[in-house]
Amino acid sequence: KAGVTQTPRYLIKTRGQQVTLSCSPISGHRSVSWYQQTPGQGLQFLFEYFSETQRNKGNFPGRFSGRQFSNSRSEMNVSTLELGDSALYLCASSLSGRNTEAFFGQGTRLTVV
């Protein structure tokens, strides 16, 4: 069974640009969550999608958005990039509902210059 796949693995963008990251969950998993990981702030929850609906949202500005497609694949978008957006962006997939294991992908390393 394939794991969580995130693309691209590495990305370099310029301040002010926008970026779209992609996540394909484990087959059969309907919940996709996104996290930002930085050395200073650690792992922070961005948002969660389930059946194409955002179910939870963390404390990030509106520049961070996401969506989920009918096949459960998810994308997150960051507009008007800032230097502080440089981070490892991780996607996690779960079957559904509460108290189910969340499996992470390898992440996308975003560098904003």
Next chain:
Amino acid sequence: GESVGLHLPTLSVQEGDNSIINCAYSNSASDYFIWYKQESGKGPQFIIDIRSNMDKRQGQRVTVLLNKTVKHLSLQIAATQPGDSAVYFCAERPGGYNKLIFGAGTRLAVHP
């Protein structure tokens, strides 16, 4: 590989010893807890989970203990091996479906 955290607390152990990694969680409403292992350049890897109606759960070479009274979680690794060297995170789920709140992490360094 990429640095997960620059100033994480580090636990250094000898190969073959038992390791205990501690974590204080923040939300009394959390009812599900997970330990993750993260190696350099990789995403967090699920190790073991525990629900709040349990005090202890055992896996292969790992045991998680939960003390809800003091909001404390620990991960015990038996016969620690060099391959166990990584950063370990505890995570709590405060009732909001699949939203996880992560601890700061502990770096485990295993010496031969």
